[in-house]
Amino acid sequence: MNDLLSLDHVSKRFSKKQDLAMRIAARLGAKIQTQTVHAVDDVCLSVASREVVGLVGESGCGKSTLGRVAAGIHPPSEGQLLWQGQPATNTREAQLKVQMVFQDPMSSLNPRHRIDRIISEAPRFHGQIRARDASDFAADLLQKVGLDPDFRIRYPHQFSGGQRQRIAIARALAVKPEIIVADEAVSALDVSVQAQVLNLFMDLREQLGLAYLFISHDLGVVEHIADRVVIMYLGRVVESAPTETLFDNPLHPYSQALLAEVPRLTTGKRRYQPIKGEIPSPLNPPTGCHFHPRCPLADGECRAKQPPLREIAPGHKVACHKVAEPKLQHGEQ
Numbered sequence: 001m002n003d004l005l006s007l008d009h010v011s012k013r014f015s016k017k018q019d020l021a022m023r024i025a026a027r028l029g030a031k032i033q034t035q036t037v038h039a040v041d042d043v044c045l046s047v048a049s050r051e052v053v054g055l056v057g058e059s060g061c062g063k064s065t066l067g068r069v070a071a072g073i074h075p076p077s078e079g080q081l082l083w084q085g086q087p088a089t090n091t092r093e094a095q096l097k098v099q100m101v102f103q104d105p106m107s108s109l110n111p112r113h114r115i116d117r118i119i120s121e122a123p124r125f126h127g128q129i130r131a132r133d134a135s136d137f138a139a140d141l142l143q144k145v146g147l148d149p150d151f152r153i154r155y156p157h158q159f160s161g162g163q164r165q166r167i168a169i170a171r172a173l174a175v176k177p178e179i180i181v182a183d184e185a186v187s188a189l190d191v192s193v194q195a196q197v198l199n200l201f202m203d204l205r206e207q208l209g210l211a212y213l214f215i216s217h218d219l220g221v222v223e224h225i226a227d228r229v230v231i232m233y234l235g236r237v238v239e240s241a242p243t244e245t246l247f248d249n250p251l252h253p254y255s256q257a258l259l260a261e262v263p264r265l266t267t268g269k270r271r272y273q274p275i276k277g278e279i280p281s282p283l284n285p286p287t288g289c290h291f292h293p294r295c296p297l298a299d300g301e302c303r304a305k306q307p308p309l310r311e312i313a314p315g316h317k318v319a320c321h322k323v324a325e326p327k328l329q330h331g332e333q
């Protein structure tokens with residue numbers, strides 16, 4: 001498959017906001033050290049045409065930040081974005097090719113604007129449609145996402161959560177993207193509505209040839225929708241594999257622990273130990289392998305050395321000192 005979007009050794013750091021006490025102390029002349037949050041740390045990730053990549057990990061591991069970097073909302077602190085192999089940051093077209101759908105459509109849809117304005121705003125701004133075509137344009141997109149075209153004259157508060165998420169999807173589609181970054185896009189919806197919106201994502205993939213970076217903490221949803229799964233832990237990718245491979249044979253102790261938390265998924269499969277302890281602070285990440293303080297296999301090497309992400313089978317990459325190198329077949333280099 002040809003990669004559309006690639007994140008090449010991308011890191012994203014934030015300066016931690018100072019709380020009130022720190023700001024007052026700073027005003028009084030105290031020397032306050034700025035703390036740095038290592039939200040995303042040296043991540044390589046790609047999304048191919050029509051591919052659904054599931055991005056999974058506990059809260060705070062950097063999924064949303066990575067999604068925002070992929071969608072061009074946050075510039076990376078290090079590394080770069082490539083669109084079809086070319087640096088993407090300078091071309092407006094490349095930025096429009098990746099659109100984002102968020103968890104809470106109520107806060108991302110302007111409550112004072114009519115739906116036709118919300119949907120047509122970006123393509124009008126970018127000169128893709130004329131003002132007089134905006135209403136028909138919105139009606140057409142509403143139909144594409146399974147809503148009544150007459151809804152275009154209504155306001156966001158007049159819709160249910162599932163309908164608002166469809167409107168957010170229509171707005172994302174308005175600039176003709178090739179990749180949608182869906183950030184916990186079904187997490188706030190009831191289970192039956194979740195299934196409908198997931199089906200809509202899959203229908204749009206068929207109809208429009210879309211690819212997705214699908215961010216979710218819900219492994220059940222990811223198993224259902226993704227072709228490939230990327231597991232993040234404290235800003236780094238720890239494992240990446242085709243979905244079936246990852247669910248049948250997770251290799252990283254963190255991936256195994258995540259799967260152990262979903263009983264339905266482990267039925268009839270190998271049993272793994274659930275994860276213990278809290279995710280450490282990205283302000284002061286552990287040395288070596290970030291997962292070592294919670295890992296049952298950790299030893300001195302894990303505490304001292306960061307494991308590289310190695311390809312141990314075609315398409316299956318893992319960053320763990322304890323996963324053995326694959327044995328070379330006779331005649332292989």
Ligand SMILES: Nc1ncnc2c1ncn2[C@@H]1O[C@H](COP(=O)(O)OP(=O)(O)OP(=O)(O)O)[C@@H](O)[C@H]1O
Pocket residue numbers: 014015016017037038039057058059060061062063064065066217282
């Ligand atoms: N704008 C920001 N300024 C400072 N710190 C931030 C900012 N955005 C995210 N962070 C921090 O970066 C880390 C990763 O956050 P992020 O939201 O990307 O994780 P996540 O895996 O998506 O978690 P969640 O599922 O809870 O959203 C967290 O420690 C978070 O507090």
